[in-house]
Amino acid sequence: MATLYLVATPIGNLDDFSTRAVKTLQSVDQIACEDTRTSGVLLQHYQIKKPTFSFHQHNEHQKVVHIMNLLNGGLNIAIISDAGMPGISDPGFLAVRAAHQNGHTVTAIPGPDAATTAVAASGLPCDRYVYEGFLPPKKGRQTRIEAISESEVTTVVYESPHKLIRFLEKLHEFAGDERWVCVARELTKKFEEVDRGQLGSLLPRWKEKPSIKGELVVVVSGKGYSE
Secondary structure, eight states: OOEEEEEOBOSSOGGGOOHHHHHHHHHSSEEEESOHHHHHHHHHHTTOOOOEEEOOTTTHHHHHHHHHHHHHTTOOEEEEOSSBOTTSSSSOHHHHHHHHHTTOEEEEEOOOOHHHHHHHHHTSOOSSEEEEEEOOSSTTHHHHHHHHHHOSSEEEEEEOGGGHHHHHHHHHHHHOTTOEEEEEESTTSTTOEEEEEEHHHHHHHHHTSSOOOSOEEEEEOOTTOOO
């Protein structure tokens, strides 16, 4: 049987790409990319010349069949996302499940991960944490935020720049001034920012910013945590 590789890619800084990840991509027969243009920059940087095809949230169901046909034909395939580990808030789960169901080997090549990077940098308890990923855009969003405010363990949320203030405001409504939060922006990139504080002071700081850009991870302390 063939092997399906899940290869974690840099979340910003290309120097974070591991030697094992490079060797893996150089050895496979084809590479499934969330965005072939974005991945092309990484592949060119490391002089990896392998056939690529798109594999993203809008074509994942159809492309799983294609990936299984390739694996069943004896070809080794790698999946990479634009940043981080495939399958974690990115396409990958369906292909991995299908590979297991068809008896193929699945190997994950670890690497950068925005969630764990943010938790580690936050200075908030990380012996246990809940990964929420992206919250629902509308239905169920408030219920999830209220649940986060009641959780006794650290919670990690991915948020878009235009929704950050609304998220913090709603969290403040449920959790109050004293809840500790860390907003990590553009991790590993040139303008990386890790801002930590209690909601009563952190929220006004972010509301005063003329604009918010980049990729964001919000780490929320558990209920009852204090310093």
